[in-house]
């Protein structure tokens with residue numbers, strides 16, 4: 266496959282959407298860039314997303330299967346065809362989100378990864394960008410109540426689970442400190458994407474989204 270597949274992962278609120286937009290903008294030009302997400306990257310996926318997120322309680326195993334169904338359809342009908350055309354696919358969340366949220370946080374274990382791997386016929390990203398941020402970093406100056414503490418602990422668990430995945434396969438991941446400025450994060454993303462593009466013999470991302478002075482050079 267001649268395309269390039271880059272996935273963004275991380276906890277909620279780390280700025281994935283902004284960074285995906287920035288990268289897509291920088292990469293557009295003479296190549297096709299497809300921006301997509303899970304769950305919900307296809308019409309069927311939109312329905313599954315509604316079912317997962319806005320319905321009544323969903324049994325954990327059913328939820329895991331719904332995410333996997335969304336993914337299987339998304340990869341087969343949108344992502345693989347795009348990669349086969351030679352496009353760049355920039356995607357918000359993939360299998361790692363299932364491993365972390367359903368496998369880890371919901372306690373369903375390793376089978377979750379196997380189900381998604383089966384569903385996608387083993388498609389792996391060329392690069393996974395993990396936007397990492399300490400939950401609630403430096404923003405609270407009072408003691409947390411029980412619910413807040415639990416929420417904080419949950420977020421810390423999610424964060425650690427993503428970091429563990431990145432550590433497992435460092436050559437396929439880049440971990441970026443998402444507490445930096447938007448421009449700084451975008452610059453690091455672009456550097457990592459350029460390294461991964463180069464490894465595949467593809468041209469790098471020129472110009473674009475580094476911290477350029479807004480007034481430019483005279």
Ligand code: TYD
Nearest residue numbers: 276277278303304332358359362363366367
């Ligand atoms: P979304 O509104 O897309 O937010 P975000 O910007 O954080 O991606 O919500 C996606 C939610 O779905 C997020 O809380 C993580 C969850 N999720 C899973 O639990 N498992 C999965 O496999 C995926 C793809 C997402």
